[in-house]
Amino acid sequence: MGDHLDLLLGVVLMASPVLGIPSCSSDGQVALYRFCNLTQVPQVLSTTKNLLLSFNYIKTVTTTSFPFLEQLQLLELGTQFTPLTIDKEAFRNLPNLRILDLGKNQIDFLHPDAFQGLPHLFELRLFSCGLSDAVLKDGYFRNLESLTRLDLSINQIRGLYLHPSFQDLNSLKSIDFSLNQIPIVCEHGLEPLQGKTLSFLSLAKNNLYSRVSVDWKKCMNPFRNMVLETLDVSGNGWTVDVTGNFSSAINGSQIFSLVLAYHIMGSGFGFHNIKDPDRNTFAGLARSSVIRLDLSHGFIFSLNFRLFETLKELKVLNLAYNKINKITDGAFYGLDNLQILNMSYNLLGELYNSNFDGLPKVAYVDLQKNHIGIIQAETFRFLEKLETLDLRDNALKTINFIPNIPNIFLGGNKLVTLPNIQLTANFIHLSENRLENLDYLYFLLQVPHLQILILNQNRFSTCNKGHAPSKNLSLEQLFLGENMLQLAWEGGFCWDVFKGLFHLQVLYLNNNYLNFLPPGVFSDLTALRGLSLNSNRLTALSPGDLPANLEVLDISRNQLLSPDPDLFASLSALDITHNKFICECELSAFINWLNQTNVTIFGSHADIYCMYPDSFSGASLYSVSTEGCDEEEFFKSLNFSLFLLFTVTLTLFLMTVLIVTKFRGSCFTCYMTAQRLVFKDRTRGRETDTYKYDAYLCFSSKDFEWVQNALLTHLDAQYSDQNRFKLCFEERDFVPGENHITNIQDAVWSSRKVVCLVSRHFLGDGWCLEAFSYAQSRCLSDLNSALIMVVVGSLSQYQLMKHQSIRGFVQTQQYLRWPEDLQDVGWFLNKLSQHILKKEKGTKKDNNIPLEALATIS
Known part of the structure; x- marks a missing residue:
């Protein structure tokens, strides 16, 4: 527990707030002096806890460089723009220092006693400092009894021969030797570490054992009598032979997590002169209690028979980013405790019933980003503990093989139909497929225990009649964005697709080309809290369209003109940006609500703007005034004389209509004849306009x-x-x-x-x-x-x-x-012609018209 607290302390110290402190100053606890052109350590208050001095020109650090800072816990002295010299007991005046960062310096001289007087030092960073083997052989780290993490990566260390003082570093848990030039590590070189338990030891990217001939009888086991929670030997260019020899040499050493990523094992695709690993490659790890093995980023083409049979305790196997195209029968025999298998980003094309035999406890299988097009029906049936199957971004056209497991990932395939099979799942991911008929949505909503269903980026656009409501009482989240529900709904069908979803909490319907919401489509969504309707074509929302208990609504990027603010009464958050608001007096109620509401409105004020009229185009609704839009009540009373006049006029009009109706055909023929006689000399042409067609x-x-x-x-x-x-x-x-x-x-x-x-x-x-x-x-x-x-x-x-x-x-x-009567056809054609020829009166543009004036215009 103490180690974890120390690690947490390191994170906290590094995350100390500095953003609020002006550069080249101190607030009493944090002194921020990065990029301040300093040539020596500045004077700071004795209460300082974090001193940040990176990116300066400090050349020398001696015992007099620092005042006595008893409370200082973090010193950052990395990346000086000039070579650095560190003298004897240079940090003696910092007795409680916990983290010392000297990374990315060009250290010209480092005294062997430079770190003496730091009994509480927890982490020492010496990465990329140009250090040689001497820093390990000459006892530079003696007496650092609290040292837990030592970073010596990216230096010029050419051999590991540790000083005997390493034996006394009882708190040491993590050592990073990556990116050096260490060709070989033998038992006598790491002898001071025997008997210790290290949480992390990295020898990555050193070309270790790959460019030299190793006499393992003389070199022996470099990790004898050690317990390593994680050993990283990745990026060393190991072949099958090097890996096999190394595994045999460390036989018996306890290594719980072995990282062998970025190797060159395997024939790759189309090569036969390089071996794939076989059952002997990892045989030497039989007694090492390996729980996690990382073989990612390599060239393994074939998983051979009983490849991992000696790894009885293995729980996590990472084979991602190889070239695996073939799984030999029995390849996984012996992995009786494996729980996680990652084979993503490979070249698998087909899976057969026997491919995963020997995995009785596997719970997670990751096969995404392969080229899988065919899977036999029984491939996963006997994986009794399987909980998650990830087959995203493959080439599947059917899912007859799907077992009843909680989590199924099938996005990014080529599914056009779904077979009528029994499914039981909590989570189904089917986005980026080719499903068109809403029948499949009704089918999926019948899946027992389903909680999350993701169907984004399909092609839902058709619907058949006669579906029974789903009544799914477990579904909580439904993602239907980027489909074409408008085409399905405009025919009047499938308006009940959400019926019975009483527990649904989140619904995404964005990018569905919706220009209306079917009446009562959300009526059963009593538990819905979040609804996304963004990027559709909605022009209006009617009362009752939205669920009563809705809290978060995204209706941005639609074509709303004058929304009713009462629709948003239940909301706590609303995104209504990028709509096409008509800034006339009809919008005044919404503008007033917008300026007074306690609802959280997403987006900036500039994103909620007027589209019409032109005089307000682009103006933020927050800047539009509604003064003068209180319209007076029209026609409060009617004058009796006006009423009489209206009555007489209506009576005469009705008598005329009765006469014309009885003889309307003859009347219209006479009218047209008279019109031709009167206007016979006028041309039949008309003014041209900008339209291609009438x-x-x-x-x-x-x-x-x-x-x-x-x-x-x-x-x-x-x-x-x-x-x-x-x-x-x-x-x-x-x-x-x-x-x-x-x-x-x-x-x-x-x-x-x-x-x-x-x-x-x-x-x-x-x-x-x-x-x-x-x-x-x-x-x-x-x-x-x-x-x-x-x-x-x-x-x-x-x-x-x-x-x-x-x-x-x-x-x-x-x-x-x-017209139903043939005698009215001539009149109707004339009426239609007049409508076609009728030109609309233009609206005079005036950028200075206030909003209240528009009420009068309208």
Whole structure:
């Protein structure tokens, strides 16, 4: 326990706050003098605990360099920009020093007694100081009875011959000799460490044993009578032969964690002249009680028969970043206690039933980032203790092999369908696959005990009828971002996909192209606390759309125009940045709420801005004034005389309507005849404008024959020279091979008006509904009525209101109906022509119009 407290103390000392201290100054406890061009140690207060002197020009440290600092625990003297000389007992006046950092110095002279007088020194950093073997052979570290960590990495040490004083360093636990030039380590060189237990010993990246011929009979076991919790010999370029000889030489030494990463064992891919390790390679470790073995970052191609059979106590095996393509039957025999197997980032393509035999206790298997496309059905069935299987970023097209385990990672594969198999899991990760039908979501929501389901970046866009609600009482988090739920929901199906999820707490629906929320879609989510709807196309939220107990809502990057602040009453945090707010008086309630609410609003003020009108474009909602927007009550009382006038006028109008209705066909024929006679000398042309087409006719392809006979022959100029309009429609004017959405967008924006012929076929056509939505978006963008809706056939109001986008139009705009009586067709075509020719009145731009004035304009 004491060692852990010492390590914690070191972390605390290094993490001491210095950000609030001005450079080249002291606050009494921390003295910060980095980059201060010092040539000697400055005078500091006796209460100083941390003295930071790196990056200066201090050349010499002697016994007089420091005043008596009894409370100093950390001294940082590394990276001086000039060669450093350290004299005898240079730190004598720092009796309670715990951490001494001299790293990255060019030490020209280091007196053998430089560190005397430091009885409480816990950590000594001498990395990258140009030190030679002498620092080990000449007793530089004697009398440091509290020394626990010694860092001598990145020096010029060429041999390990430790001074006998190392035997007296009873607190020593960690020594780092990495990145030196030590070609060989033998028993007599480390003899002073015998009988000790070290938590960490690193000999990494020294070319150890790899470039010299070793007589192991003379060298013997360098770690005899030692207990090493972690031995790092990685990056030494060991082949199979070197590894085998080393394993045999250290036979019997207790090494709980052996790091052999960055080796050159194995034939790699396509080479046969270099051996893969075999059952003899690690045989010498049989009595070393190895619990963790790291063989990552190498070239192992094949795991041979009984490769690890002597490692009976091994619990963690890391084989990541090799070239493993083949697992021989029985390769894992003997690993009776293995719990974690990491084979990620290899070249596996197929897995067979026998590949993982001999792993009765394995709980975690990591196979991500391979090329696995086929897995036999029984491959994991007999791993009775398996809890987590990670198969992310492979090439799987089916999951018939999945066992009933708590955690399944299958993201980044090529799954198009899910088989009807029994699953039991707490966590399922299926993001970045190719699932399209929401049937699979309904299936997954039936998995017992499921708590977290991740389905981001799939292709959910279709839905079948007749699904039973899931009633999953365990699911807590559901991730459905970056799909296409709009296409599934706009047909009126699968609105009950979240029914029964009474325990769901977090739901992600970001990037789903949503332009509406189905009524009651969140009604069962009584436990929902966090909801993400960001990066969709929502223009409005209706009362009841959001769950009642919602606390955190992300609705950023949508197209909200004038949100009702009452919708956010239950929230504690809200992200509403990057929307398209219309800064007119209708928004005043939201602006007032925004400036007064206690709800945490994410994002900066500049990210919540006006989009319309142009005079407020880009202005932060926090800077917009709402003064003068209290509208007076209109029409408080009606004058009796006005009422009488209205009544008489209405009566005359109704009588006229009755007469015209009875003989409307004849009346209209006479009217048109008179009009032609009166205006016979006027040209039939009209002023040109910037639009390519007069109108874009949007209709279902199933209605083409009727549209051609009823409209095109009477209106389109290419059908008859007598017709005056240049019309656009899909069958003739869409660019073949172009993206359909792009064709629709071009047609909508290059036509003066968009005429949507809403029939039964239109309501069942997803592309027609998408074009309708784009036309509405243009209306909002241009602030005009460019969209003309014509209802064809006996469609009821209820049938129209079933579709969110059409419901919004019907509730706020007028639309036309195709006449049932043939005598009204001529009148209707004339009326439609007038709508097409009608030009919208522009809005005069004035950057100085205040918000209160807009109330009068509107």
